[in-house]
Amino acid sequence: MAASDIITTTSRGQARERTAEYLVGRHRFRPAEALPWLIAIAVFFIFPERMTFGSQVLVMAMFALSLDLILGYAGIVTLGHAAFFGVGAYTVGLAAARLQWAEPISGLFAAAITAGLVGFITGWFLLRYRGLTLLMLTLATAIMLQETGNLRSDISGGYDGLPGLAFKPLLGIFDYDLYGRAYYLYVLAVLAVVFYFVRRIVYSPFGQALTGIRENVRRMHAIGSPVHRRLVTVYTIAAAIAGVAGALFTQTNAYVTLTVFDFDNSAKVMVMLILGGTGRLYGAFIGATVYMVLEDYFSKLSPTFWQFGIGLVLVLAVLFARRGVLGLFESVGKYVAERKRS
Amino acid sequence: MTAALQVERLNRAFGALPVARHINLSLERGARRALIGPNGAGKTTLVNLITGVLKPQSGRVLLNGEDITGLSQTERARRGLARTFQINQLFRGLSVLENIGMSISERDGHAENLWRAVGTRREILDEALDHLESLRLVDDALKLVRELPYGRQRLVEIAIALAQKPRVLLLDEPAAGVPSSESHLILDVVAALNPDIAVLIIEHDMDIVFRFAKEITVLVQGAVFTQGTPEEIMNNEQVRAVYLGQEGHRGGRRHGGGHG
Numbered sequence: 001m002a003a004s005d006i007i008t009t010t011s012r013g014q015a016r017e018r019t020a021e022y023l024v025g026r027h028r029f030r031p032a033e034a035l036p037w038l039i040a041i042a043v044f045f046i047f048p049e050r051m052t053f054g055s056q057v058l059v060m061a062m063f064a065l066s067l068d069l070i071l072g073y074a075g076i077v078t079l080g081h082a083a084f085f086g087v088g089a090y091t092v093g094l095a096a097a098r099l100q101w102a103e104p105i106s107g108l109f110a111a112a113i114t115a116g117l118v119g120f121i122t123g124w125f126l127l128r129y130r131g132l133t134l135l136m137l138t139l140a141t142a143i144m145l146q147e148t149g150n151l152r153s154d155i156s157g158g159y160d161g162l163p164g165l166a167f168k169p170l171l172g173i174f175d176y177d178l179y180g181r182a183y184y185l186y187v188l189a190v191l192a193v194v195f196y197f198v199r200r201i202v203y204s205p206f207g208q209a210l211t212g213i214r215e216n217v218r219r220m221h222a223i224g225s226p227v228h229r230r231l232v233t234v235y236t237i238a239a240a241i242a243g244v245a246g247a248l249f250t251q252t253n254a255y256v257t258l259t260v261f262d263f264d265n266s267a268k269v270m271v272m273l274i275l276g277g278t279g280r281l282y283g284a285f286i287g288a289t290v291y292m293v294l295e296d297y298f299s300k301l302s303p304t305f306w307q308f309g310i311g312l313v314l315v316l317a318v319l320f321a322r323r324g325v326l327g328l329f330e331s332v333g334k335y336v337a338e339r340k341r342s
Numbered sequence: 343m344t345a346a347l348q349v350e351r352l353n354r355a356f357g358a359l360p361v362a363r364h365i366n367l368s369l370e371r372g373a374r375r376a377l378i379g380p381n382g383a384g385k386t387t388l389v390n391l392i393t394g395v396l397k398p399q400s401g402r403v404l405l406n407g408e409d410i411t412g413l414s415q416t417e418r419a420r421r422g423l424a425r426t427f428q429i430n431q432l433f434r435g436l437s438v439l440e441n442i443g444m445s446i447s448e449r450d451g452h453a454e455n456l457w458r459a460v461g462t463r464r465e466i467l468d469e470a471l472d473h474l475e476s477l478r479l480v481d482d483a484l485k486l487v488r489e490l491p492y493g494r495q496r497l498v499e500i501a502i503a504l505a506q507k508p509r510v511l512l513l514d515e516p517a518a519g520v521p522s523s524e525s526h527l528i529l530d531v532v533a534a535l536n537p538d539i540a541v542l543i544i545e546h547d548m549d550i551v552f553r554f555a556k557e558i559t560v561l562v563q564g565a566v567f568t569q570g571t572p573e574e575i576m577n578n579e580q581v582r583a584v585y586l587g588q589e590g591h592r593g594g595r596r597h598g599g600g601h602g
Contacts, residue, residue, distance in 0.1 A: 016471055019439065019483050023461030201456050208460050209453040212444045215433035222393065222431065223506055224419030225448045 027203035036285050040188055044181070051184040055252040057292045058187045059245050062194055064273045064284035066241035069198055071270070072279030073207060074234050075214030077131070080138030081242060082265035083122070083145050084115040086258075088243025090149070090156065091115070093256040097162045098155065104167045108190065108247050115243020116236050118145075123235035127228060130217075139263065146261035161257025165250065183252050190248060194241055199281060201237065210234055211279075275317055277324025286325045344407035346371045346540035347423075347510045352391055352401035361387045362398065363565040369510060369540040376555035377544045378575075380584065384564040385544045386428060389512050393425050394418045405510065420449075424508030426499045428515045428544075434488040438479055438498055441487055442470040445505035470505065477501050477531055493524035500531055511535070513543040517550060529553065552576070560584075 043054055063085055070076040088111035095101035095110060126137045149156040156162070169175040174182035201207050209230055212220050220227050250256040259265070268291070276287025291310070298309035321328040349367040353360070361384045369375055377385050390396040392403055394415040402411045410418050433441050446466050447453045461467070474480045477497050482490060487498055500516060517528045529550050535541055545551050551558065552572050559569040560581050568578060575581055 015480060015483075016468075019471065020461070020464070020467055022484060023439070023467060024459075026461055027459035200459075203459045204456050205447040205452045205458070205460055205463075206454065206456040208440065208444060209448065211436060212433055215435050216431050218427075219431040219433065219502070220448075221395075221415040222419060222425055222427075223445045223448050223502060224416050225453065226416050230453075 033282075036282060037192065044184060044188075048181060052180040052252065053292070053296065055180055055184045055187045055248075057289055058184070058191050059249045059252065060269065060272060060292060061285045061288035062187075062191050062248070063242055063245040063269050064276070064288050065191075065195065065198055065281070066238040066245065067269050067273050068278060068281065068284050069201070069241070070234055070238045071273065072283070073202060073214065074210040074231060076127070076231060076235065077135055078138040079135050079263070079266050079270070080140070080142035081238075081269055082261055082263070083138075083142035084119055084239040084242035085246035085249070085265060085269075086142070086145060086149075086261035087115040087118050087239075088112070088246030089250045089256045089260045090246075091243065092167075092247040093162045093165060093250045094155070096165045096167060097157075102166060102168045104170055104186070104251050107167070107251065108244050111243040111247035112240040115246065116240035119239020119242075120232065120236040123232045123239070127231040127235060139266070142261050142263065142266055146258055149258045149261065156258065159258050161255055161259075163255040165254045165256070167251055167254070180252060187248050187252065190244065194244060195281070198241070201234075202281065206230070206233075214279075271314065273324075275314070275324055277326030280324075280326050283324050283326045290325060345369060345404070346373065346406060347392070347542070348402075348404040348407075349388075349392060350402045350404070352388075352398045352403070354387065354391055354396060354398045361564045362391055362401075363563070365401070365561075365564075365566055367559060367566065369542060371509075371540055372537050373540040373542075374554060374556045375540075375542050376551045376558045377542055377561060378546075378551060378558060379561035379567070382563075383561040385561055386514055387564070388561065389425055389514050389542075389544065392512060393423060419506065422507070422509035423512075424503040424506040424510070425512040426503045426514055426516060428518055430495050430499050432487045432495060432498055432502070435486060437484050437486055438474065438490070438501075439467075439470055439483040441498055442473050442501055442505045443467070445502045446470060449506050473501050473505050476534075478527075493520045493527060496520050496528060497531065500528070504535075508539060510540045511542070513541065513545075515544050515546065517545065517547050525550070 040058070044051070047054065063081075066084075067078075067081050070078065091111040091114045092104075092107035095107060101107065101110075122141050126134060126141070129137060150158055170182055170186050174186075209220070209225055212225065213227055213230060217227060246260060249260065272287035272291045273284055274287070275290055276285065277283030294310060294313055295306065298306035301309070317324070323330070345368045347367075347369040349365055352362050352365040354362040365388060377388065379385055387396065391398050394410070394413060398411065402409055404410065405418065405421055405423055408421070410421065410423075413421075433444060436444070443460065443466050446469055447460075452463065452466065471480060471483065474483055477500070479494065479497055479501065482494060487495060490498070496516060496519070500513070503511060513532065516532060517525045520528055525547065532543065532550065532554055543551070543554060555572060557569060558572055558575040560567040560575060562584050567584065568575070568581060570578070
């Protein structure tokens with residue numbers, strides 16, 4: 001009797017340890033996670049003349065990552081995420097053009113704060129709604145911001161934008177070079193920092209609560225979660241990150257126009273994320289890269305007809321890879337593992 | 343002694359249809375009360391009124407003497423009011439352990455933390471495992487809820503509410519949809535609930551009702567029809583007429599347990 005008692009206690013203890021190990025291990029960095037970063041660094045050496053394009057891909061990856069936080073994790077559906085990208089883009093644009101505040105890194109902080117503020121205020125009102133209502137309201141927010149810019153085109157430059165912005169050298173040393181190589185590394189560094197933040201959030205209890213809201217909001221209310229506050233918090237964070245992405249967009253292009261607020265931009269980032277896979281962090285990287293590379297390739301192939309190619313890829317993705325490219329990888333991995341076992 | 347839960351003259355109508363009519367109900371600390379009544383009597387509506395999903399048009403709800411009528415669901419839950427749902431409301435894409443851990447970290451305010459990784463809080467993990475152990479769900483801890491058989495999901499439904507450490511627990515048909523071969527699992531859990539918790543159980547399975555409850559409230563058309571001990575209710579001719587007599591109409595939903 002006593003012996004069997006001891007055995008059950010130890011095996012129970014072992015089950016506990018296993019569970020604990022699993023949970024503790026889950027948020028640790030895996031070796032495979034180094035891959036996207038190694039690729040990004042390799043690209044720097046392999047395609048030195050395509051660094052401007054490379055920067056754009058990284059900017060869109062960051063934009064998609066911010067959307068993943070609210071769409072993939074918290075389940076907030078939005079068609080107006082470009083609003084925050086635009087606010088960030090114009091914060092550094094206007095600061096440089098009108099206030100002669102052209103220092104890039106402090107510009108990023110300013111962009112994060114303004115976009116975060118806009119996210120906080122709009123989120124406070126909008127996040128009481130869900131589904132189609134929220135979709136329309138977020139869309140309307142982006143359009144209203146765009147039209148505000150249009151109304152005061154004396155300040156914003158309207159749809160002609162703010163061309164020829166001159167930013168100060170990075171850290172006071174690295175100036176704009178012809179191929180934007182310094183800027184590529186700059187964007188990559190900022191992306192790494194932002195990614196680290198997002199990853200911490202996703203694996204935190206707060207992040208877990210967000211997935212709870214996505215999975216079952218009724219139950220979250222019932223267990224005493226302040227759902228609205230959680231949603232406004234993550235919306236504000238995502239807005240700030242989108243703002244940083246927008247600011248980097250302006251800085252790498254040295255111009256900005258009101259098209260950053262376009263519905264196209266909101267839709268594009270959502271397509272990228274879904275293409276890569278939502279709620280997986282790295283889906284944003286894959287989605288942005290695949291989309292941008294295809295767009296680049298197809299538009300060279302046929303300057304007038306390139307959207308057909310993108311459309312076709314999307315149709316294929318929806319038919320065969322519902323959970324995005326990453327989801328497809330996971331399914332294939334599972335299939336191979338099962339084949340090996342049997 | 344202040345009642346754990348006190349419902350006073352609660353009224354609520356959906357348009358012209360009254361769904362709660364002047365309801366008075368009181369649960370002492372450690373109460374074991376069943377709420378029964380025919381379909382559409384307003385049992386779930388009453389739970390929704392108590393937990394704050396619905397607001398009453400008049401009347402009050404008091405929790406440990408505090409008027410909570412004006413509070414949100416979240417605030418009520420934080421004061422120790424927990425419920426389960428008639429139809430599972432679970433985090434289906436998450437593991438069983440995460441379902442419980444979610445409840446604990448919301449209760450203790452850990453969910454405010456944006457920085458520290460979930461798995462590094464040993465006390466949450468241990469408490470969650472304790473809950474799962476007492477419900478014999480440990481082996482399923484890392485399985486996704488949606489992969490569990492329905493009976494086990496029903497246990498998770500209760501486990502989440504228990505992890506809130508409630509003082510008042512409202513169980514809305516805990517055995518609903520569970521095959522009769524497994525309903526004893528639910529009954530065991532319900533019977534073993536902490537004696538300090540005041541429990542209100544809505545249940546159609548009369549086996550569970552009569553074995554569990556010390557008091558029974560009968561609700562008919564949104565109003566309290568009568569209340570009393572199980573014996574009183576069992577022997578009440580009017581109750582048999584309005585409620586127990588209808589068991590036959592439910593098409594043998596549960597092996598006629600209610601004819602006792």
